[in-house]
Amino acid sequence: MTAHAAEPTPAVPPMPERNPKALREAIAEHAPQLLADFDKHWKWAVADAYDISTVPAFMTRWWGEYAIARDPKLDAHMRDLHHRASGSTDIAEAKALLEEASHIRYQVRRLEPGQ
Incomplete structure (x- = not known):
C-alpha cells in the first residue's frame, strides 16, 4: 500500500x-x-x-x-467565531469571541502590499 x-x-x-x-x-x-x-x-x-x-x-x-x-483557514476561523458568539448564552464568552474577531480585523488592516 x-x-x-x-x-x-x-x-x-x-x-x-x-x-x-x-x-x-x-x-x-x-x-x-x-x-x-x-x-x-x-x-x-x-x-x-x-x-x-x-x-x-x-x-x-x-x-x-x-x-x-x-485565507481559507482565517476565513473559516472568523466564521466560527461569529457563529459561536451568536449561539452563546454566556455574555462573557460571546464578548470574548467577538473581541477576538475584532482583534483579527484590526490586525489584517495593518497588512502591507505583498504580505
Whole structure:
C-alpha cells in the first residue's frame, strides 16, 4: 500500500497594491464571492456619491475583508467565531469571541502590499 502525499495547502495570495483597482482585481481572482458586494459598495459610496473623500474608508473596509477572505483557514476561523458568539448564552464568552474577531480585523488592516 502506498502512502498518499497530503494535498498541498494552497498558498495565501499576497495583498495587492493599496488602491481600489488592484484590490478589485485581487478580489475578482482570489475571493470572487466578495466581488458583487465590493462593486455595489463602490457604486454607492464613491461613484454615485461623486465623492472621492470616501475612498480611504472604503479601502480600509475592503482591505480587511479581502485579507480575511483570501485565507481559507482565517476565513473559516472568523466564521466560527461569529457563529459561536451568536449561539452563546454566556455574555462573557460571546464578548470574548467577538473581541477576538475584532482583534483579527484590526490586525489584517495593518497588512502591507505583498504580505
